[in-house]
Each structure stands twice: as C-alpha cells, then as structure tokens.
Amino acid sequence: MTSALQSMNNTDVQKAYRRWAPFYDQTFGKLVDAGVQQTVARANLFSGRLLEVGVGTGLALVHYGPQLSVTGIDLSSEMLVKARDRVNRHGVTNVEALSEMDATAMAFPDCSFDIAAAMYVITVVPNPAGVMHEMARVVKPGGRVLIASHFASTGLTGAIERGLASQASKLGWRPEFPIDSILVSEKLRLVSHKPIRPFGFFSLLEFVRQA
Numbered sequence: 002m003t004s005a006l007q008s009m010n011n012t013d014v015q016k017a018y019r020r021w022a023p024f025y026d027q028t029f030g031k032l033v034d035a036g037v038q039q040t041v042a043r044a045n046l047f048s049g050r051l052l053e054v055g056v057g058t059g060l061a062l063v064h065y066g067p068q069l070s071v072t073g074i075d076l077s078s079e080m081l082v083k084a085r086d087r088v089n090r091h092g093v094t095n096v097e098a099l100s101e102m103d104a105t106a107m108a109f110p111d112c113s114f115d116i117a118a119a120m121y122v123i124t125v126v127p128n129p130a131g132v133m134h135e136m137a138r139v140v141k142p143g144g145r146v147l148i149a150s151h152f153a154s155t156g157l158t159g160a161i162e163r164g165l166a167s168q169a170s171k172l173g174w175r176p177e178f179p180i181d182s183i184l185v186s187e188k189l190r191l192v193s194h195k196p197i198r199p200f201g202f203f204s205l206l207e208f209v210r211q212a
C-alpha cells in the first residue's frame with residue numbers, strides 16, 4: 002500500500018463527507034444504488050441484529066426487512082443527520098440506533114450482532130484491516146459479514162486508479178484498493194464473491210464468522 006493511501010486519516014474522511022453530505026444522495030447515491038439493493042436483499046434472508054458500518058445518509062435503512070433490528074454507525078455527523086431524517090420521514094421502526102463512531106474501535110461488546118454490512122465504505126476508512134477485525138469481533142459465530150466495494154482493476158482502468166491513488170486523502174476514498182487488504186481475519190471465511198449487477202464494477206463479498 003502506497004504512502005499516499007497510508008496518509009488517509011479520520012480527519013480526511015470527515016472533511017470529505019462534510020462536503021459530500023448535502024448532495025451525496027443525488028450523486029454517489031445513484032452510483033451505489035444497485036449495490037445497496039443487492040446487499041440488502043442478501044441481508045434480508047437473515048434475521049436478528051444487524052450492524053451497518055458506514056451507514057452514511059441511510060440509503061439502505063428503508064429497505065431492511067422487519068425481522069432485522071438495525072444499528073448504524075458512521076464517522077460523519079453530517080451524514081448521520083441525513084440518515085436520521087430519512088428514518089423519520091419514512092417512518093422506519095426497526096432502527097435501534099444511529100451513532101457517530103470509529104469503525105476500528107466500536108463501542109459494542111463481542112458477539113453483539115448476527116450480521117454486519119459495510120457498503121462502499123471499506124475503501125473510505127483509513128484502516129480497512131482494522132474495520133474487518135472489528136466486524137469479526139462484534140458478529141456472533143455463524144453470523145455473516147457483507148462487504149460491497151470496488152477492488153483494484155487491471156488494464157487501463159487499473160492504470161487510471163493507480164494514477165488517482167495519490168489523491169486519496171482529498172477524495173476521501175481509495176481509487177486503487179486490492180482485495181487482499183480485507184482478507185485479514187482468521188475469524189472470517191470468505192464464502193461468496195459475486196459481481197454486482199449490471200456492470201460488475203463493484204463486488205459483493207460474503208464472509209461467515211468462524212467459531
């Protein structure tokens with residue numbers, strides 16, 4: 002991982018999403034909608050307590066089934082304001098809490114959740130390995146971890162991503178991101194890696210939390 006990527010920190014992320022918050026839904030929200038829908042559809046096959054890491058403006062919150070009790074965390078207070086407003090406007094009743102929190106140091110006991118989801122977040126956080134370890138900690142054995150993200154490309158697209166890598170701290174996300182960056186926890190077994198329709202630029206990864 003390049004020094005430019007290592008230089009990303011929580012302050013960079015907070016500044017970036019303070020800028021994006023007012024129009025995130027109208028811009029990036031359209032880009033990630035398919036992945037959000039497909040990730041939530043997979044989550045809805047399960048029941049229990051769900052943690053959404055990087056809940057952002059709450060795009061997914063209105064789609065979770067009633068059998069899921071949802072907690073969302075995010076580092077951006079501005080994005081969380083949007084999420085709370087969405088919950089209120091749509092009368093969502095299965096959201097337990099929306100809290101400002103660092104995903105690498107969650108204030109939850111071990112094995113608190115049946116499932117955790119992180120959609121378009123893992124390339125944003127300064128310490129993606131730390132986030133994966135924390136999700137493994139707070140999910141119960143046998144539970145699921147779902148990751149929707151873009152991973153490093155090859156060819157011309159890969160060259161463009163590498164060229165943009167030095168701007169990661171300004172963008173607030175990593176254009177170049179190898180999948181090995183999140184295959185770090187012995188507690189998580191990767192059981193599925195599928196392209197997100199229709200274009201396959203993003204992927205949905207599913208892990209099972211090992212005993």
